[in-house]
Amino acid sequence: MGMTMTQKILAAHAGLKEVKAGQFIEADLDIVLGNDVTTPVAINEFKRMGAKGVFDKKKVVIVPDHFTPNKDIKAAEQCKRIREFAVSEDIENYFEVGQMGIEHVLLPEKGIVTAGDLVIGADSHTCTYGALGAFSTGIGSTDMAAGMARGKAWFKVPTAIKFDLRGEMTKWVSGKDVILHIIGMLGVDGALYKSMEFMGEGLKNLTMDDRLAMANMAIEAGAKNGIFMVDDKTIAFLKEAGDKPYTVYAPDPDADYDETYIIELGKIRPTVSFPHLPDNTRIIDEVGDVKIDQVVIGSCTNGRMEDMRIAASILKGRQVAKNLRVIIFPGTQKVYLQCINEGLARIFVEAGAVFSTPTCGPCLGGHMGILAAGERAIATTNRNFVGRMGHPESEVYLSSPAVAAASALTGKISNPELL
Amino acid sequence: MLNKGKAFKYGDNVDTDVIIPARYLNTSDHAELAKHCMEDIDADFVNNVRCGDIIVATKNFGCGSSREHAPIAIKASGISCVIASTFARIFYRNAFNTGLPILECDEAAARIEAGDEVEVNFATGEIRNITKNETYQAEPFPEFIQKIINCDGLVNYVKENI
Numbered sequence: 378m379g380m381t382m383t384q385k386i387l388a389a390h391a392g393l394k395e396v397k398a399g400q401f402i403e404a405d406l407d408i409v410l411g412n413d414v415t416t417p418v419a420i421n422e423f424k425r426m427g428a429k430g431v432f433d434k435k436k437v438v439i440v441p442d443h444f445t446p447n448k449d450i451k452a453a454e455q456c457k458r459i460r461e462f463a464v465s466e467d468i469e470n471y472f473e474v475g476q477m478g479i480e481h482v483l484l485p486e487k488g489i490v491t492a493g494d495l496v497i498g499a500d501s502h503t504c505t506y507g508a509l510g511a512f513s514t515g516i517g518s519t520d521m522a523a524g525m526a527r528g529k530a531w532f533k534v535p536t537a538i539k540f541d542l543r544g545e546m547t548k549w550v551s552g553k554d555v556i557l558h559i560i561g562m563l564g565v566d567g568a569l570y571k572s573m574e575f576m577g578e579g580l581k582n583l584t585m586d587d588r589l590a591m592a593n594m595a596i597e598a599g600a601k602n603g604i605f606m607v608d609d610k611t612i613a614f615l616k617e618a619g620d621k622p623y624t625v626y627a628p629d630p631d632a633d634y635d636e637t638y639i640i641e642l643g644k645i646r647p648t649v650s651f652p653h654l655p656d657n658t659r660i661i662d663e664v665g666d667v668k669i670d671q672v673v674i675g676s677c678t679n680g681r682m683e684d685m686r687i688a689a690s691i692l693k694g695r696q697v698a699k700n701l702r703v704i705i706f707p708g709t710q711k712v713y714l715q716c717i718n719e720g721l722a723r724i725f726v727e728a729g730a731v732f733s734t735p736t737c738g739p740c741l742g743g744h745m746g747i748l749a750a751g752e753r754a755i756a757t758t759n760r761n762f763v764g765r766m767g768h769p770e771s772e773v774y775l776s777s778p779a780v781a782a783a784s785a786l787t788g789k790i791s792n793p794e795l796l
Numbered sequence: 797m798l799n800k801g802k803a804f805k806y807g808d809n810v811d812t813d814v815i816i817p818a819r820y821l822n823t824s825d826h827a828e829l830a831k832h833c834m835e836d837i838d839a840d841f842v843n844n845v846r847c848g849d850i851i852v853a854t855k856n857f858g859c860g861s862s863r864e865h866a867p868i869a870i871k872a873s874g875i876s877c878v879i880a881s882t883f884a885r886i887f888y889r890n891a892f893n894t895g896l897p898i899l900e901c902d903e904a905a906a907r908i909e910a911g912d913e914v915e916v917n918f919a920t921g922e923i924r925n926i927t928k929n930e931t932y933q934a935e936p937f938p939e940f941i942q943k944i945i946n947c948d949g950l951v952n953y954v955k956e957n958i
């Protein structure tokens with residue numbers, strides 16, 4: 378029996394010719410990632426393990442992005458701990474405020490992750506790098522500690538679901554709508570333990586930013602990882618980001634998939650997830666009248682350049698609705714600077730929006746835009762659990778940047794096609 | 797390795813928030829966490845659980861946040877093993893990594909009822925329901941996972957293999 382893309386990467390990193398679904402393996406890690414919330418716990422475990430030092434100072438990446446710039450004293454103390462650790466361990470890829478960004482936007486941009494890599498991160502959205510053809514998955518703090526100490530992690534080889542992408546999306550539809558559609562179809566545990574593998578003739582019509590947004594939300598269907606077939610667009614992206622050598626793994630022709638879904642990209646409508654689960658989706662045509670108090674555009678799902686451009690194209694020369702807060706937060710310093718250079722920053726500010734430094738901030742209800750009881754936000758983020766963006770009685774609706782920007786103009790969830 | 801105990805039975809999607817509510821996450825002290833284990837789904841759990849007892853649930857046990865406090869609280873409460881039809885994947889990892897044995901077995905998850913006396917053989921994956929006089933077969937732990945469990949979790953395993 379042939380292997381899936383994921384199985385091939387796992388086999389290669391375990392030094393095995395072949396792996397089978399259900400098999401337990403120990404594999405070598407190319408990158409071990411942590412942030413300001415999970416790394417302090419991992420440092421404790423790392424010390425308890427009696428580790429003498431990290432296995433490779435180039436392969437451990439630490440990004441303080443959740444509560445930075447430090448939102449309070451507790452956050453400052455956590456960041457101080459990880460900074461001290463990064464200094465004492467001489468961690469090459471530690472990114473201080475001012476050079477950082479949201480981890481899952483930053484790592485692909487810096488060329489730290491490449492095709493064929495095996496990555497673990499103490500953050501559930503580590504699955505984002507599957508867009509580059511890497512195996513990448515979220516783990517707990519103890520796994521991060523063990524990974525930093527030994528450069529290895531154990532895995533149970535997953536089965537997979539195949540998504541055969543066909544055709545082309547219509548104008549205001551993006552990768553975000555495709556993944557919301559898929560999560561709505563599968564449910565939040567629909568891909569439990571499994572890989573979601575994306576391929577097909579329609580792949581060429583998805584930009585890298587579309588693919589990154591889709592892989593980012595694989596965890597929202599319970600998946601272990603999401604991974605995209607590598608094509609010319611991937612290679613061009615990797616070459617622009619850096620010179621790390623990459624390896625392309627394609628599935629064997631007789632690879633075993635639990636299920637195959639054909640996704641007709643042309644049929645997908647702008648899609649919104651209603652509170653309080655990402656699988657509670659409705660197409661824009663069935664949203665009804667939903668008044669909002671806040672719009673959030675950014676995050677590791679949709680904080681990339683293309684997302685900023687789409688939002689700006691809708692906001693340009695217009696004003697955000699009265700009594701509405703619109704917060705735009707680019708994913709990294711590079712995206713931020715490019716927004717300035719392309720004139721997008723001016724468009725946002727002139728439209729009456731906040732344009733913030735990169736941070737996770739509002740996405741997890743950390744800071745920079747918390748909701749009060751009874752308030753509603755539409756956000757381009759990835760989770761709309763109870764209390765995710767603030768008060769337990771607030772509500773979050775998930776959408777693409779286009780729908781969020783259209784909603785910013787009207788004060789209610791709106792269809793960008795009708796502007 | 798044989799283990800015998802009484803079963804506590806729960807349903808689908810037992811999430812990490814009910815296993816150990818977020819309001820108790822300001823400590824990582826195991827005994828302190830154990831005091832609040834399962835509090836929001838079964839208030840009597842901590843009073844009734846005895847060392848060696850077993851939790852049995854149906855699908856997607858341990859879904860939600862990736863907090864390692866969840867398997868730690870279960871283990872510290874005295875529970876020797878969790879049996880379910882499926883586990884959410886980050887919980888699955890965290891359980892082994894913190895030294896809590898877990899077994900997947902559809903039949904055991906369906907048949908075992910609250911209060912049944914159950915014996916589990918970790919070496920063979922055999923689950924014996926003494927009350928009902930039935931046996932169910934789970935996949936035994938692979939050798940590698942058995943090593944982590946024998947070390948009482950990943951921290952000690954790494955200590956010995958660094």
Ligand code: SF4
Pocket residue numbers: 443479480481500502676677678736737740741758759
């Ligand atoms: S932007 Fe949101 S989902 Fe992404 S890493 Fe930050 S907190 Fe997590």
